[in-house]
Amino acid sequence: MRTFSAQAATAGLLASFVGFASSFAVVLQGLIAVGASRAEAASGLMALAIAMGLCAIVLSLQRRQPISVAWSTPGAALLAASGMPAGGFPAAVGAFLFCGALIVVAGLWKPLGRWVASIPASLANAMLAGILLGLCLAPARAVAALPLQGLAIVVAWAVMARLRRIYAVPAAVVVAAAMIWLGADGVSVPLADIWPRPVLVTPVFDWAAMIGIGLPLFIVTMASQNIPGMAVLQVNGYRPEPGPLFRTTGIFSLLGAPFGAHAVNLAAITAAMCAGPDAHPDRERRYWAAVVAGIGYVAFGLAAGAATAFVAAAPPVLIEAVAGLALLGAFAAAMMGAVSELRDREAAVITFLVTASGIAFFGIGGAFWGLLAGGGMLALSRWRA
Template sequence: MSISSPDPASASLTPAIAAGLLSAFVGFASSFAVILQGLIAVGASQAQAASGLMALSIAMGLCAIILSLKTRMPISIAWSTPGGALLAASAGQEIAGGFAGAVGAFLICGALLTLAGLWKPLGRAVAAIPPALANAMLAGILLGLCLAPVKAVAALPVAGLSIVIVWALVAKFKRLYAMPAAVLVTLGFIIAGGEISAASLGSLWPQPVLVMPAFSASALLGIALPLFIVTMASQNIPGIAVLQANDYRPDPAPLFRATGIFSLLGAPFGGHAVNLAAITAAICAGPEAHPDRDKRWIAAVVAGIGYIIFGLLATAATAVFSAAPPVLIQAVAGLALLGAFANALVMALSEAQSREAAAITFIVAASGLTLFGIGGAFWGLIAGGAILALTRWKRGT
């Protein structure tokens, strides 16, 4: 009697479960410091920041589960890490209404994301923004945070150097684990500092905080529109590309629409935006998740469950990291964004014809400029767009 080789379709689900758990852990641990830093920068209290982190985690978990079950594809969802960096770059910028004004901007962004899935011309309009300018704006937003590790080394040499060295060593062998390792080292220094107490942790049970939104033109132009653009250009569109690279062909419109709806649901509780994942999507959509591509959706469902669990721990996570010196949290956030910054800068300056316009977009976005209550990200895109239009007009193209 011959023994046949196992059918890939009947292979164990263990790889899919493991890939989903890894995706959730990496997705949360690698960038939650960016989200906390961003929410606090636009006026959130510790309780409101914890609520926002919880709302985002649960929203992206539920969205991933629903979309993956419906499509039977590994649809991975993440929070908008570039969006969190945009918020962090807004530190010091006057926002009408404080955090309530920021929540109003989050709602507008969610509405725009939903509209992009309902009205195709809007999605095409975002895709029509010259990639060089979109990447230059993103690089300008990220620059300030990417300088934070250097500042941390200057301010707290032992802790700062330890975090950077561990991150670099782990990245040399397995880049996927570099940020979780840096987070664990940071956690060790926080605990060693003795700043955490039972009182500071408070209740470990999640405490959602409902924020009544306020709306203003400055928040619309300074937060909502740049947040929508970076979320679409740096997350949703690359997320579709990752799925296509793994031979999945979903209709983008329903996916954009779903992320917009869940962004709207999370916004009143402090969540800025959820979107299609790009980096963690590769974990769930690749062959390592399961030899049978028709079973990889299970990995995305498991990742969604993992995000919900992490969301329920958001209050404790926020309390622990709020006990740390702000420069250390900024350093961890900066390390998490180095790859995105480098990629955005390379893409921004890769074409000679748009290089000058991209450079101007980058400089203005990174400058911290605020005019009429509107931050540098918006003005960078306007300035770069004007230079690019002038360049093309002079060339007659």
């Protein structure tokens, strides 16, 4: 406790608030899209928040480094774009377990981690952009469907983005919650039964769901979260061994999956808040920011029922609008990464278009086929060259 500081604690509390408020709507949207009931979605959100909070506390105290952990926001967007598998939510849970097992293997078996890292960044970014496109169009749809409410959310986001970008999405969440609370569009908020209850789901291991959901979930989690998370730590002067970190996040993903949690991983944005100089001038004392952030996530996890009640009471288009605003930055970064390399641009565009089309063959969603099509085009172009 001699290394504890109020500055680091404040940074950790801010990181937990931003991390939860900016993307919980995306998580709920993704879980519901793959067949979760309201109770199962609340359970999944609670399991995710508690798992990533405990994982951050364990890793940070163990290594005395600010190891921030988050849920896979790109993974949640993937779920929202995938739709319900043939086996329903139990098949999705089986895919979550498959993804967690792959993350553990990536931490144990270095060649798998290197293989994921060797996927061209242009294709990984193009697949992520294709996954995010549908949700990023939601704010425009919300304005068209519910002009007053949609415009209020978008304007709140835009004004706060101009003043302090990090608070833009939380501001949009607050405005949306206020409208729901006031019964916007004739909707009232049910206040009963808002305490979340863990719902244990018996997994079904369906090969189509594991390939169509589990494998792309693993790829976007590694490429868009774990690898950038390691980069943020290295930029701030920390050099942890990646294998044990991947292993631990994979184990917590496996523990949370039966309760509806899709994946936890190293954080990137909130990692910068906890590992940077704003957390504390002394690099040796910043790990308390990640520890306090973990405690905050556990507390927010216990409020998952209330968050789910708000989402259930709202017109779906408003929740999709908030989720879309939360993902605009990720979409822009993915598009830039997809087309920045001239020689890979054609393959990246094919990956993006096939993924965004939402096509499915043999029950396997578009993300897998997009990566396959783009990879084939890339291999062909390099073979010709």
